[in-house]
Amino acid sequence: MASDIPTPEEVADLLHTTTRRIRHAFHHDLEPMGITPGQWRALRTVAWFGDPVRMSDLADRLGIARRSATSVVEELVAQGLLARGDDPGDRRSVVVEPTPDGRRVLEEVRERRRRTTAQALTGLSNDELAMLADLLRRIGGC
Amino acid sequence: MASDIPTPEEVADLLHTTTRRIRHAFHHDLEPMGITPGQWRALRTVAWFGDPVRMSDLADRLGIARRSATSVVEELVAQGLLARGDDPGDRRSVVVEPTPDGRRVLEEVRERRRRTTAQALTGLSNDELAMLADLLRRIGGC
DNA sequence: CGAATATCAGTGACACTGAAATTA
DNA sequence: CTAATTTCAGTGGCACTGATATTC
Numbered sequence: 249m250a251s252d253i254p255t256p257e258e259v260a261d262l263l264h265t266t267t268r269r270i271r272h273a274f275h276h277d278l279e280p281m282g283i284t285p286g287q288w289r290a291l292r293t294v295a296w297f298g299d300p301v302r303m304s305d306l307a308d309r310l311g312i313a314r315r316s317a318t319s320v321v322e323e324l325v326a327q328g329l330l331a332r333g334d335d336p337g338d339r340r341s342v343v344v345e346p347t348p349d350g351r352r353v354l355e356e357v358r359e360r361r362r363r364t365t366a367q368a369l370t371g372l373s374n375d376e377l378a379m380l381a382d383l384l385r386r387i388g389g390c
Numbered sequence: 391m392a393s394d395i396p397t398p399e400e401v402a403d404l405l406h407t408t409t410r411r412i413r414h415a416f417h418h419d420l421e422p423m424g425i426t427p428g429q430w431r432a433l434r435t436v437a438w439f440g441d442p443v444r445m446s447d448l449a450d451r452l453g454i455a456r457r458s459a460t461s462v463v464e465e466l467v468a469q470g471l472l473a474r475g476d477d478p479g480d481r482r483s484v485v486v487e488p489t490p491d492g493r494r495v496l497e498e499v500r501e502r503r504r505r506t507t508a509q510a511l512t513g514l515s516n517d518e519l520a521m522l523a524d525l526l527r528r529i530g531g532c
Numbered sequence: 533c534g535a536a537t538a539t540c541a542g543t544g545a546c547a548c549t550g551a552a553a554t555t556a
Numbered sequence: 557c558t559a560a561t562t563t564c565a566g567t568g569g570c571a572c573t574g575a576t577a578t579t580c
Binding site: 540553 | 568
């Protein structure tokens with residue numbers, strides 16, 4: 249028998265505070281590099297696509313409104329981490345991809361993160377991490 | 391063996407998106423009552439204390455800066471859901487407690503939430519909820 | 533014309549830091 | 557005087573909706 253059965257309220261609260269703590273630590277960690285967690289997430293997601301990606305696809309993947317994607321991309325372009333281009337196939341579309349600088353930043357963050365997010369999740373074994381991920385996926389899950 | 395072992399990055403991302411989705415649903419649900427999730431959390435926490443509570447204690451319990459507690463309390467006072475008073479023992483302190491209206495709102499939210507947050511966590515059994523709560527506590531843990 | 537794409541403008545919700553006032 | 561408590565002022569992060577221009 250695990251501990252008592254928590255109310256959904258408690259679980260929601262735990263999710264909230266835990267997430268906040270992690271983001272806070274991560275924010276602090278990214279500070280010297282001049283980007284925010286939200287910017288990092290966007291940059292990383294663009295890189296994840298592998299090819300130049302359209303704004304809508306990026307927004308969908310990030311789970312945010314298209315208008316919001318415009319803003320975060322604009323910030324990253326201003327810092328020279330993302331480059332915009334035309335979509336050859338559809339002149340309404342704009343595509344973005346990481347610049348060499350952008351890729352360098354991703355690399356450095358990955359390095360740095362080994363000592364932070366990893367540290368925040370240090371209390372958990374690999375099996376527990378897998379279990380946690382599984383539970384979370386099933387909550388949001390389709 | 392559960393699924394593959396996720397990177398801490400993935401887990402952090404899952405935490406982020408899952409929490410965001412829940413908050414979004416909850417926000418939508420609270421809308422007709424005129425309060426936000428953050429306000430609800432503060433109101434609920436004040437009520438949780440049982441007695442009039444000092445600002446600092448509230449801030450600590452919520453895990454936010456004292457200045458931030460001032461703001462959210464002020465919003466709730468403006469709506470007549472919290473009442474402020476003097477701390478008899480320390481004239482520097484201010485204490486707050488829910489008004490009858492505040493308690494009524496908490497009751498109604500509790501009702502409503504049975505059909506929302508609960509719904510968001512519907513995919514999980516009681517045992518899984520307990521497991522999730524346990525894992526989250528150990529992350530934030532000590 | 534109707535639908536999709538991206539953007540502009542304004543706003544909301546939530547938290548922070550640093551400085552000031554009051555009282556212990 | 558030093559320390560604790562709260563508040564004021566300004567700001568940052570991140571996301572939203574509604575309206576608009578362009579192109580399919």
